[in-house]
Amino acid sequence: MQVNGIHGINIAVKDLDQWTRRYEEIFGLEAKPVDESGFAFPGLRGSNFDIGGFQLNLIASVDEGTSVSRFLERRGEGVFLVSVGVQDVDVATRELQESGLTPVLGEPARGEGHAAVNFTHPRDMAGVQLEFIEVPR
Template sequence: MQYNRIHGINIAVRDLDQWTRRFEEVFEVRSSPVDESGFAFPGLRGSSFDIGGFHLNLIASEADPTSVSRFLDRRGEGVFLLSVGVEDVEEATRELRESGLTPILEKPVRGDGHAGVNFTHPRDMAGVQLEFIEVPR
């Protein structure tokens, strides 16, 4: 599988506005809002920070149940997933299955606000959900 790079991390938060302000202050960079169309699943909104090409995203759940709301209930705020750039998300999904990992989605999802994405189940990677996102080189 061709990995482009570690694309970024997503951090689950309860109060998106509070944490967006805090991260803007600390990193001295403005965030870009991400509405529901920017996610593979409905009910989420977020803030995205481009920090030298690394994407740090804060994600909040606007509805129940979402994977983010379940994560927050079980673990509290914190790192929700690690995002890995791949050249071809369809190929990456096939290779995940062949290596014994469990993709969350049968087929990768493509949408208005994002490239093709798929995810591994956290139990396959020491409790960390991996996102494989199609990112051009």
């Protein structure tokens, strides 16, 4: 699979406002708010920091049934996923399956507020969920 690079990291947090202020203070940057339309799945909101083209996202759940809320219950706050850029997420999904990995979605998610994405199950990658995001070169 051809990966363009590490696109970013998503960090799951319980209190988005508290942690956004803290990261803004430490990095000297202003976060861009991300509403539910900016995520492949509903029930999430976040703050995005563009650090020289690297995306650091703080994400919080506004609904109890999301994967982020389950992650926070099981593991607490911390790195939720690593996002890698690919040229074509459909090709990446097929290659994941051919490699014996389990894509979370049968077909990549596409939407107005976000790029086309798919994910690996964390058990396939030593407990780390990978997001494959379509980032053309």
